[in-house]
Amino acid sequence: xxxxxxxxxxSTARSIQTEVLVIGxxxxxxxxxxxxxxxxxxxxxxxxxxxxxxxxxRFHGLLHSGGRYAVKDPSAxxxxxxxxxxxRKIAPDCIEDTGGFFVAxxxxxPAFGDRFLAGCRSTxxxxxxxxxxxxxxxxxxLHPGIxxxxxxxxxxxxxxxxxxxxxxxxxxxxxxxxxxxxVLSLDVAGGKVVGAVLRDERSGEEISVHxxxxxxxxxxxxxxxxxxxxxxxxxxxxxxxxxxxxxRLVQTVLNRCKMPGDGDIIVPIRTTCVIxxxxxxxxxxxxxxxxxxxxxxxxxxxxxxxxxxRQARALHAWAGVRPLFQETHAxxxxxxxxxxxxxxxxxxxxxGVGGFVTITGGKTTTYRLxxxxxxxxxxxxxxxxxPCRTAKEPLPxxxxxxxxxxxARLGAxxxxxxxxxxxxxxxxxxRSHLEAAIARRETDSIDDIRRLLRxxxxxxxxxxxxxxxxxxxxGDRHLDYATTNRALLExxxxxxxxxxxxxxxxxxxxxxxxxxxxxxxxxxxxxxx
Amino acid sequence: MxxxxxxxxxxxxGLTAALRLAEHDRRVLVIAKGVGATHLAPSAIDVLGxxxxxxxxxxxxxLAGFVGSHPGHPYAYVSAESIAEALDWMSxxxxxxxxxxxxxxxxxLPTAVGVPKPSALVPxxxxxxxxxxxxxxxxxxxxxxxxxxxSYLADNLAHAELPARVxxxxxxxxxxxxxxxDPGSVGFARxxxxxxxxxxxxxxxxxxxxxxxxxxxxxxLGLEKAGEVWxxxxxxxxxxxxxxxxxxxxxxxMRLYGALTAALRRAGARIVIGDSVSAGGSEDGRxxxxxxxxxxxPVMYRASSFVLATGGFASGGLVLDSHGKVRETVFGLPxxxxxxxxxxxxxxxxxDAQPLSHAGLAVDxxxxxxxxxxxxxxxxxxxxxxxxAGAVPWREHSGNGISLSTGYAAAAAILKQAAAVSSTAAxx
Numbered sequence: 001x002x003x004x005x006x007x008x009x010x011s012t013a014r015s016i017q018t019e020v021l022v023i024g025x026x027x028x029x030x031x032x033x034x035x036x037x038x039x040x041x042x043x044x045x046x047x048x049x050x051x052x053x054x055x056x057x058r059f060h061g062l063l064h065s066g067g068r069y070a071v072k073d074p075s076a077x078x079x080x081x082x083x084x085x086x087x088r089k090i091a092p093d094c095i096e097d098t099g100g101f102f103v104a105x106x107x108x109x110p111a112f113g114d115r116f117l118a119g120c121r122s123t124x125x126x127x128x129x130x131x132x133x134x135x136x137x138x139x140x141x142l143h144p145g146i147x148x149x150x151x152x153x154x155x156x157x158x159x160x161x162x163x164x165x166x167x168x169x170x171x172x173x174x175x176x177x178x179x180x181x182x183v184l185s186l187d188v189a190g191g192k193v194v195g196a197v198l199r200d201e202r203s204g205e206e207i208s209v210h211x212x213x214x215x216x217x218x219x220x221x222x223x224x225x226x227x228x229x230x231x232x233x234x235x236x237x238x239x240x241x242x243x244x245x246x247x248r249l250v251q252t253v254l255n256r257c258k259m260p261g262d263g264d265i266i267v268p269i270r271t272t273c274v275i276x277x278x279x280x281x282x283x284x285x286x287x288x289x290x291x292x293x294x295x296x297x298x299x300x301x302x303x304x305x306x307x308x309x310r311q312a313r314a315l316h317a318w319a320g321v322r323p324l325f326q327e328t329h330a331x332x333x334x335x336x337x338x339x340x341x342x343x344x345x346x347x348x349x350x351x352g353v354g355g356f357v358t359i360t361g362g363k364t365t366t367y368r369l370x371x372x373x374x375x376x377x378x379x380x381x382x383x384x385x386x387p388c389r390t391a392k393e394p395l396p397x398x399x400x401x402x403x404x405x406x407x408a409r410l411g412a413x414x415x416x417x418x419x420x421x422x423x424x425x426x427x428x429x430x431r432s433h434l435e436a437a438i439a440r441r442e443t444d445s446i447d448d449i450r451r452l453l454r455x456x457x458x459x460x461x462x463x464x465x466x467x468x469x470x471x472x473x474x475g476d477r478h479l480d481y482a483t484t485n486r487a488l489l490e491x492x493x494x495x496x497x498x499x500x501x502x503x504x505x506x507x508x509x510x511x512x513x514x515x516x517x518x519x520x521x522x523x524x525x526x527x528x529x
Numbered sequence: 530m531x532x533x534x535x536x537x538x539x540x541x542x543g544l545t546a547a548l549r550l551a552e553h554d555r556r557v558l559v560i561a562k563g564v565g566a567t568h569l570a571p572s573a574i575d576v577l578g579x580x581x582x583x584x585x586x587x588x589x590x591x592l593a594g595f596v597g598s599h600p601g602h603p604y605a606y607v608s609a610e611s612i613a614e615a616l617d618w619m620s621x622x623x624x625x626x627x628x629x630x631x632x633x634x635x636x637x638l639p640t641a642v643g644v645p646k647p648s649a650l651v652p653x654x655x656x657x658x659x660x661x662x663x664x665x666x667x668x669x670x671x672x673x674x675x676x677x678x679x680s681y682l683a684d685n686l687a688h689a690e691l692p693a694r695v696x697x698x699x700x701x702x703x704x705x706x707x708x709x710x711d712p713g714s715v716g717f718a719r720x721x722x723x724x725x726x727x728x729x730x731x732x733x734x735x736x737x738x739x740x741x742x743x744x745x746x747x748x749x750l751g752l753e754k755a756g757e758v759w760x761x762x763x764x765x766x767x768x769x770x771x772x773x774x775x776x777x778x779x780x781x782x783m784r785l786y787g788a789l790t791a792a793l794r795r796a797g798a799r800i801v802i803g804d805s806v807s808a809g810g811s812e813d814g815r816x817x818x819x820x821x822x823x824x825x826x827p828v829m830y831r832a833s834s835f836v837l838a839t840g841g842f843a844s845g846g847l848v849l850d851s852h853g854k855v856r857e858t859v860f861g862l863p864x865x866x867x868x869x870x871x872x873x874x875x876x877x878x879x880x881d882a883q884p885l886s887h888a889g890l891a892v893d894x895x896x897x898x899x900x901x902x903x904x905x906x907x908x909x910x911x912x913x914x915x916x917x918a919g920a921v922p923w924r925e926h927s928g929n930g931i932s933l934s935t936g937y938a939a940a941a942a943i944l945k946q947a948a949a950v951s952s953t954a955a956x957x
Contacts, residue, residue: 417710418710422675468675468678474681474684475680481681481687481688496877496878497877500876504849504850504853505848505849508842509843509844509848512841513843516569519880519923519924520924521570522642524644525880526644526645527685528689528690
């Protein structure tokens with residue numbers, strides 16, 4: 001039997017036996033899966049959509065130095081700087097070492113800088129005050145009226161690469177990863193969670209998983225998962241809006257030197273820079289509309305750091321949902337609330353429900369630590385002692401211990417003779433890159449390919465490459481016309497969600513060209529269904 | 530230097546107005562920041578492809594109803610007769626493109642994703658793609674051409690709603706690589722200009738075409754010698770051959786631009802590309818001059834009349850700022866058709882009607898921009914093409930039709946105005 005068929009059979013088996021079932025394919029869940037698998041547990045990771053499709057893939061891309069929390073939340077700052085150091089060793093390929101500035105703009109109290117310095121020093125965040133002149137020389141677009149500037153080891157981190165490397169590592173340690181599988185229910189027997197029922201969202205088939213421990217790493221959705229086991233986990237979804245600008249207006253992460261607030265961070269990441277963010281409590285983590293007021297607020301705050309921000313070209317906007325955990329539980333004395341920055345709930349101690357652990361709250365910077373404490377609890381519940389190794393072993397792709405450099409794709413491409421078509425000119429994706437990704441992902445979703453290769457994420461927002469990618473998907477995966485057309489239209493709608501809130505200036509001009517290509521030239525609205 | 534007419538913008542609307550005026554011995558200057566949307570679009574002239582989401586079979590019959598339900602649409606300012614006249618003029622003005630078609634029926638041509646698209650006037654290289662009478666079609670893919678995927682096209686077209694039965698299939702050719710592995714459609718078009726390359730294509734297709742099949746190629750059949758390339762292929766393949774338009778840049782669009790600018794130069798007009806244009810002063814409600822800024826200092830050009838054909842948001846004729854304010858970029862003319870203050874400019878569904886899409890210039894019966902009270906802003910400024918309010922060309926499939934007919938009408942209005950002035954003068 002050919003290997004592909006074997007794989008297919010294995011993944012459609014009706015029942016799966018595992019020691020650890022991890023729910024949630026974001027940074028935390030993929031970190032937990034890697035950690036558990038490296039400690040020798042048989043592990044299954046389940047995610048209702050694609051990897052990093054939730055909060056992880058929708059943040060600003062900041063690898064915290066801890067500076068942001070140095071005054072407000074010192075324990076979070078300590079965790080951040082520790083993990084920042086660890087991630088630079090184990091995941092350098094996911095990190096661009098931009099460095100960071102905290103600056104006092106004319107709207108900020110320069111005296112806060114002293115509290116900031118003291119906070120950084122007491123939490124061990126390396127900090128250095130730099131002269132305004134020097135800061136302006138390094139970042140010429142920075143507001144010339146800044147009063148003070150401090151340098152910290154902030155950096156930019158690529159969330160998709162991070163999750164993918166964790167998952168690859170988990171798979172190398174024999175973990176199984178089921179994307180597009182939704183948890184329908186948890187099986188509870190004798191006061192213990194013993195497994196879950198999943199639905200394959202593509203085939204509709206139901207699968208039961210028997211697990212000794214279930215780790216709930218569903219982030220903002222953790223409350224929904226915990227409810228399946230009768231546990232109340234109050235997670236308040238907090239919506240944060242971000243806007244990617246088409247240029248790297250800054251080369252260094254810029255933070256306002258003040259108590260953390262909205263719209264006070266700009267992160268240079270890849271060929272863009274991202275401004276974030278807001279914090280609005282919402283009831284449903286799947287409802288993340290972006291309002292005009294939020295966009296205006298973000299642009300106005302951008303002006304305070306970088307004058308002329310409103311004249312720059314906005315590329316795309318999105319909203320991520322933070323999981324804000326607030327313990328209201330009567331028995332919270334039993335909660336192993338390691339710090340205020342994340343929440344680890346051992347439901348055996350908290351709710352009398354065994355075989356069930358929730359890890360939520362936190363931030364991508366501390367995902368590895370969260371995974372470590374979660375798997376420590378798994379060990380405890382299973383009565384075994386197995387040390388965590390994730391702080392030492394580099395992730396796949398990061399073995400060379402070199403950080404990502406802007407232009408790496410071009411650098412890799414340039415010395416080779418050009419022997420094939422470039423499908424996405426904005427992000428330099430060649431035809432063989434794309435076809436390899438299509439084969440590897442085994443997906444009919446262009447958005448899944450985008451998360452892997454960044455096709456459609458550049459200035460033209462897919463105007464040129466998406467027709468090509470769609471047609472290659474049709475050919476390479478032998479899709480019928482209807483499935484192919486659906487994939488195209490779904491991608492265009494998904495893209496539009498992030499475009500219409502920020503359409504003005506040059507991006508409107510680009511969008512009109514794209515409208516003309518898709519609706520005028522190709523006439524996609526009349527594709528056969 | 531003083532001109533009779535300065536046309537700002539070198540797309541289809543501007544070039545049409547300019548050529549029409551030059552043909553009447555007016556001294557014409559065309560000045561533009563860059564080439565226009567001709568380089569983006571297939572050279573077919575869509576007049577009206579869809580009305581109320583229904584495919585239009587005859588623009589001639591549909592126009593009256595369409596204008597009735599779309600007051601303020603550019604077609605409200607040009608009669609069906611003058612559109613028909615403009616189509617006819619176009620065919621004659623650029624005979625080398627061999628335009629065919631009339632206002633009373635739409636051709637139905639496949640797009641690159643295999644959707645049948647209505648179009649009134651099409652160049653001879655596309656005519657055989659007409660799907661209305663059905664038939665057997667084979668599409669030729671070329672390896673290395675990333676903007677044409679014959680199998681996807683053929684699959685969709687086989688499932689399209691059509692008045693007659695159509696069967697489709699595709700063949701893939703692997704032509705010898707030239708110097709570039711990614712030449713793009715313009716690179717391929719240049720290769721088709723070369724006889725040896727065509728020899729290879731003809732040989733590669735030998736024995737692979739079935740009787741009665743019509744052969745669809747990507748629209749790369751030559752850049753300089755398109756008519757010759759197409760005729761040569763039809764002759765040697767002994768099959769009917771046609772081109773399917775591709776993503777920009779468009780080889781057929783470049784041919785159209787080449788043909789129109791050549792005709793303009795023959796008619797004595799001057800064309801300046803590469804300058805940003807702004808208002809250069811007005812007196813007594815009339816614009817006296819425009820200021821053009823290229824690489825060096827600004828230059829003032831004076832004229833008796835001006836045609837503004839700078840396009841909409843896509844071409845930079847209109848700009849929306851981050852506060853939601855819209856600006857016409859040359860004369861700062863008032864922009865009509867904006868959603869009310871506080872109302873959203875866009876819908877959250879991509880394929881829904883978008884509230885901003887109707888924004889543009891409102892005009893009087895002579896295509897002169899008016900303010901919100903309907904008063905003409907400048908006596909001697911006329912507007913044509915995509916800058917006009919009230920149309921959604923990419924959904925109506927009306928873009929080139931609007932550009933051609935309003936460019937033609939703006940020229941007519943200027944000629945008529947001049948005639949009126951000179952007859953008044955004669956009467957004195």
